[in-house]
Amino acid sequence: MSSNVPIAHGDLTAPTPQNTPLTQAPIAAGLSRPTVPDISEDNEPAEDESDEIPPMTGAQAVMMGLVQGRLADLVGKSSGYIESLSNDVKKSVEALKGVQVKQNELQNQYKRECLELEKKYLELQKPLYERRNAIISGAGQATEEEIEAGTQASLKDDPDYTPLPKDAESTPAAIPEFWLTALRNHIGLSEIITERDAGALKSLTDIRLSYLPSDSPKPGFKITFVFSPNDFFENEILDKTYLYQEEVGYSGDFVYDRAIGTDIKWKEEKDLTKEFEIKKQRNKNTNRTRLVRKARPTESFFNFFSPPSPPAEDIDVEIDEEELEELEEKLEMDYQIGEDLKEKIIPRAIDYFTGKALEYEGMDEDDDDFDELDEDDEDGQFDDEDSDSEVELPRRRGPPKGRGGSSAAAVNPEECKQQ
Numbered sequence: 001m002s003s004n005v006p007i008a009h010g011d012l013t014a015p016t017p018q019n020t021p022l023t024q025a026p027i028a029a030g031l032s033r034p035t036v037p038d039i040s041e042d043n044e045p046a047e048d049e050s051d052e053i054p055p056m057t058g059a060q061a062v063m064m065g066l067v068q069g070r071l072a073d074l075v076g077k078s079s080g081y082i083e084s085l086s087n088d089v090k091k092s093v094e095a096l097k098g099v100q101v102k103q104n105e106l107q108n109q110y111k112r113e114c115l116e117l118e119k120k121y122l123e124l125q126k127p128l129y130e131r132r133n134a135i136i137s138g139a140g141q142a143t144e145e146e147i148e149a150g151t152q153a154s155l156k157d158d159p160d161y162t163p164l165p166k167d168a169e170s171t172p173a174a175i176p177e178f179w180l181t182a183l184r185n186h187i188g189l190s191e192i193i194t195e196r197d198a199g200a201l202k203s204l205t206d207i208r209l210s211y212l213p214s215d216s217p218k219p220g221f222k223i224t225f226v227f228s229p230n231d232f233f234e235n236e237i238l239d240k241t242y243l244y245q246e247e248v249g250y251s252g253d254f255v256y257d258r259a260i261g262t263d264i265k266w267k268e269e270k271d272l273t274k275e276f277e278i279k280k281q282r283n284k285n286t287n288r289t290r291l292v293r294k295a296r297p298t299e300s301f302f303n304f305f306s307p308p309s310p311p312a313e314d315i316d317v318e319i320d321e322e323e324l325e326e327l328e329e330k331l332e333m334d335y336q337i338g339e340d341l342k343e344k345i346i347p348r349a350i351d352y353f354t355g356k357a358l359e360y361e362g363m364d365e366d367d368d369d370f371d372e373l374d375e376d377d378e379d380g381q382f383d384d385e386d387s388d389s390e391v392e393l394p395r396r397r398g399p400p401k402g403r404g405g406s407s408a409a410a411v412n413p414e415e416c417k418q419q
Helices: 058-074 087-137 144-157 179-183 197-202 303-304 321-345 350-353
Strands: 203-209 220-227 237-246 258-263 273-283 289-299
Touching: 058 087, 058 237, 087 203, 179 197, 179 203, 179 350, 197 303, 203 321, 237 321, 258 321, 321 350
Parallel strands: none
Antiparallel strands: 203 220, 220 237, 237 258, 273 289
16 A cells, blocks of 8 residues: 655756667666555454445346436437427527527638638748758857847746856857757657657758648648658658648537658668568478568557548448547547647747756646545544654646746737647
8 A cells, every 4th residue: 555756856857869868777776766654454444344335136236227228328319398399489499500500600710710820920930940940950050149039038947047158259060869859858759759760860850830722622731851861761851741621620620630641761671660570480391491571560650650540431331449449549649749749849849859848748737637636534544643754745847937937817828729
């Protein structure tokens, strides 16, 4: 009945390829994390067997099954109230449905105009993205104004920050493995980037966002990954296009339709989405053996460019419930990664590189995702007064002052944001 309570760390340092090994170092032998002392079970009072619920008889079990079956059949069915209304009232109900249709049309128009507004501001940001790429690659030298603006931002985030010395002369310096570090600092992507993937992602030089033309059959956006020549594949560009359905969903947002990825041209024996194993085969007639090399799928970041396909509605094919749930999870994860690249990583790449964005990950979680624990100990099994010491639980680090952490009123709602 022991439980581990980790110690809260005061300083959060973002991992980078320079200070983080590919595999986490194990805890040294003989060392252990602090734990709460075990609560002895020997002195606990025995449970009163009289409080146990007696097992149901056969007749009771049958009756319970019938009741549960009837309740399940009622789910989604009308109570009969609307059917009992007069024809005049039913006409009013139908009229409300007609009004709702017009509301839906306006909502669809609103989301379309929001999408056009996003396109407009993406065009305005393109020169800044080009400037960012020049600094990352070392093709352009950072100006004194840019360095000073960055220093002031660092001081605003951390008053104890020590500004860099102002050298008389400075030369352009590329930032090694910038995008690999930024992707690894994203919680979701860090789980799918393997050690083998890191070798290829070191040659990733830029990630770009673009929207599909307004006259396209379906709205959507494209994520473009730009690579320098590498030992793994021939492509210099890998694209991932996300398509929305033409009409917005019931919640008033665009609905994911499907995604299309680039076919990666892997170099010989360099396919990171497959693992190769050598097996021996014996000929039944000659008794001779041979070695056969077989490939099997494996986890890889580059599976991102081979997205799962939703089942076609016009094809009547029965799908197992577990397979359907697994497919839905894959589709949801694929769509979420695309949205995070579009909404978070591309516009705030430097924050993911430095780790600043990690302070905000998970802060938008809904309170409904967590179960409340009863504060009162009705059974009296735990007595706080008998504790020899108190263990302080770690607190989630909030945003630094000056970045929305002072008050809720300082947070401005985002307009026209796609979910």
